[in-house]
Amino acid sequence: MHAKAIPLVDEQFQESVSGAITIRAFEAGHFVRQKLMHRMASCAQLQWLCDGVETWTDLNMTVLREFTITVAFAIALFGAYSQSSNLQIDPATLLLVHFSVTMHLGRLQHLIRQTHSLRSSLARAAQYINATLVPQADIMQPTSMNTVDKCWPSCGLIVFNRVFACYNNVSNDKDAHIGSLSPMVLRNVSFTIYPGQHIGIVGRTGSGKTSIAMALLGLLPPTSGQILIDNMDITHVPLATLREKLGIVPQSTYVFPGTVRENLDPWKQYGDNQIRHSLDLVGLNDININTTNVDTWSAGQRQLLGLARAILKQVRILILDEATAFINAETSQHLHMVIRRCFQNCTVITIAHRIQSVLDCHSVLVVSNGTICESGPPSDLAACAGSAFSQM
Numbered sequence: 365m366h367a368k369a370i371p372l373v374d375e376q377f378q379e380s381v382s383g384a385i386t387i388r389a390f391e392a393g394h395f396v397r398q399k400l401m402h403r404m405a406s407c408a409q410l411q412w413l414c415d416g417v418e419t420w421t422d423l424n425m426t427v428l429r430e431f432t433i434t435v436a437f438a439i440a441l442f443g444a445y446s447q448s449s450n451l452q453i454d455p456a457t458l459l460l461v462h463f464s465v466t467m468h469l470g471r472l473q474h475l476i477r478q479t480h481s482l483r484s485s486l487a488r489a490a491q492y493i494n495a496t497l498v499p500q501a502d503i504m505q506p507t508s509m510n511t512v513d514k515c516w517p518s519c520g521l522i523v524f525n526r527v528f529a530c531y532n533n534v535s536n537d538k539d540a541h542i543g544s545l546s547p548m549v550l551r552n553v554s555f556t557i558y559p560g561q562h563i564g565i566v567g568r569t570g571s572g573k574t575s576i577a578m579a580l581l582g583l584l585p586p587t588s589g590q591i592l593i594d595n596m597d598i599t600h601v602p603l604a605t606l607r608e609k610l611g612i613v614p615q616s617t618y619v620f621p622g623t624v625r626e627n628l629d630p631w632k633q634y635g636d637n638q639i640r641h642s643l644d645l646v647g648l649n650d651i652n653i654n655t656t657n658v659d660t661w662s663a664g665q666r667q668l669l670g671l672a673r674a675i676l677k678q679v680r681i682l683i684l685d686e687a688t689a690f691i692n693a694e695t696s697q698h699l700h701m702v703i704r705r706c707f708q709n710c711t712v713i714t715i716a717h718r719i720q721s722v723l724d725c726h727s728v729l730v731v732s733n734g735t736i737c738e739s740g741p742p743s744d745l746a747a748c749a750g751s752a753f754s755q756m
Contacts, residue, residue: 370407372403372407373400373403373404373407376396376399376400376403377400380396380400385615385616389574389614389615389616389685389686390574390575390578390583391549391569391570391572391574391575392531394547395531421473421476422473425469425472425473425476426473428469429465429466429469429470429473432465432469433462433465433466436461436462436465437462512596512600512601512605516593516594516596516609517593517594517596517609517680517681518594518680519559519594519680520557520559520560520593520594520680520681520710520711521556521557521558521559521592521593521594521595521711522556522557522580522591522592522593522681522711522713523555523556523557523590523591523592523593523595524553524554524555524556524576524579524589524590524591525554525589525590525591525592526552526553526554526588526589526590527550527552527553527554527579527586527588527589527590527591528548528550528551528552528553528586528587528588528589529548529549529550529575529579529584529585529586529587530547530548530549530550530587531549531584547734548587548734549572549575549584549734550572550575550576550579550584550586550734550735551733551734551735552589552735553576553589553734553735553736554589554736555729555736555739557711557713558711559680559711560708560709560710560711561711561712561726561727562711562712562714562724562725562726563711563712563713563714563725563726563727563728563729564713564714564715564716564721564722564725564727564728564729564742565577565713565714565715565716565722565728565729565731566715566716566717566719566722566728566729566730566731566753566756567717567730567731567732568717568732568756569717571731571732571733571734572731572732572733572734572735573715573731574685574686574715575734576715576731577612577683577685577713577715579591580593580598580610580683580713581606581607581610581612581683582598582603582606582607585599593681608677609679609680609681610679610681610682610683611673611674611677611679611681611682611683612670612674612682612683612684612685613667613670613671613674613682613683613684613685613687614670614685614686614687615685615686615687615689615690616663616666616690617666617667617669617670619658619659619661619666619669620658621659622656622658623653623654623655623656623658624639624643624651624652624653624654624655624658624669625639625653625654627658627669627673628642628643628653628669628672628673628676629676634676636653638676639653639676640653642672642673642675642676643672645672645675645702645705645706646668646669646671646672646675646702646706647668647698647702648665648668648669648672663690663691664691664692664695664699667687667688667690667691667695667699668695668698668699668702670687671687671699671702671703674707675706679710680710680711681710681711681712681713682703682707682710682711682712682713683713683715684703684712684713684714684715684716685715686715686716686717687699687714688700688716688721689717696721700721700724704724712725719742719746719753719756722742723742723743723746725742726741727739727740727741727742728740728741728742728745728753730745730751730752730753730756732752737752738751738752738753
C-alpha cells in the first residue's frame with residue numbers, strides 16, 4: 365500500500381505544476397489542494413505504520429537474541445558450578461555457540477525486514493502480469509440517443525434550467541470521498557442565450573463563471589437541472605461529439621508539436637485552401653502552414669491560432685474563456701474585431717474578468733457565488749449605480 369501511495373503523491377505534484385494555468389483558469393485550486401493533502405496524509409500514515417512494524421520487529425528480535433544469549437550463559441554458568449560432568453561446558457564451545465546464535469538471529473532479523481519489500485515487489489509483479497486495459501469511462505454516457513444530426517447545433521440556442529453542479533462528479537475514484545469537501549460551484553443557474561447572441565459572463569475570481577463553460581463542455585456534469593443546446597439535453601450527446609461541435613479559445617491556447625497545419629487540422633479533414641483561408645481571416649496570412657516553430661509564437665499569435673481553429677470548424681457556438689487576459693491591448697482589439705466579423709451570426713459566450721471585454725455584448729450575466737445575480741445589456745447595468753456590474 366505504501367508503495368502505491370508514494371507514486372500518487374509524486375504524480376499529483378507533477379500534474380499540479382504542469383497544469384497550474386489550467387487549475388487557476390478552472391478555479392479548481394481548493395479541490396486540487398484537498399486532494400493533495402489527502403494523498404500526503406495517507407502516505408504519511410502508511411509510512412508511520414511501516415516504520416512501526418519494522419521497529420516492533422527489531423525490538424522483538426533484539427529481545428530474542430539477548431534472551432537466547434542469556435540462557436546460554438546461564439546454562440554455562442550453572443554447568444561450571446555443577447558437580448555433574450554432563451552439564452559442564454567448555455568456554456570455547458560456549459563462545460562458538462554465542463557467535464553462532466548471534467549470527468543466525470541477525471540473519472533472521474534481516475530476512476524479516478526484507479519480507480515486506482519482497483511482498484510489495486511480488487504484489488507489483490502480479491499486478492503487471494494480471495493487468496488488463498480498462499477503457500476510459502465517459503463522464504456523461506448517452507442516455508436516450510447515441511448519435512446526433514451532423515448539422516447539430518444548427519441555431520446555437522443555449523438553455524440552462526435550474527442547474528446545480530459541484531466537483532464531486534469528476535473526482536478520481538481513488539479519492540472519491542474528497543469530493544465532499546468541494547462546494548457547490550453552480551447553484552440554481554437558469555438563463556437562455558438565443559441564437560446569434562453575444563453574451564458576456566463576468567464575476568470575481570472564484571465566482572463560478574468558468575464553471576458555466578465547464579458544464580457546457582461536459583467537464584462539469586450537473587448534479588441536477590438541464591443544459592440544452594438547440595433543445596437537446598447535452599447528457600444525450602456523446603462527449604466527443606459535444607466538444608467537437610463547440611469552439612473554445614481558452615486563456616492560453618495550447619499548441620502541439622508539429623506544423624501549423626497539424627495544429628489546426630490534426631485529423632486531416634480540411635484542405636490547404638480552407639486552412640489558409642482561416643488563417644487569413646484572423647490576420648495570420650503571412651504564416652506558412654508547414655512551419656514547425658509554433659511553440660515560439662507569442663501569446664497573441666497563439667490566441668489567433670485558437671480562433672482560426674474555431675473558424676475552420678465552422679462552429680455555431682464559440683466560448684472565449686479569458687481569451688484576452690495574456691495579450692496586449694492591440695491584439696485584444698484585433699481579436700474582438702475578428703470575432704465580430706467572422707462570428708456575427710453565431711452564439712458567442714465571452715467569459716471575462718475585466719468588464720471592458722464585454723461592453724460590446726448584447727447582454728451580460730454577472731455571476732456571484734455560483735448564481736446569476738444580475739443580467740441585462742451592459743449599458744443598462746453600467747448606468748445603474750447600485751448594480752454589481754458597475755462596481756466591478
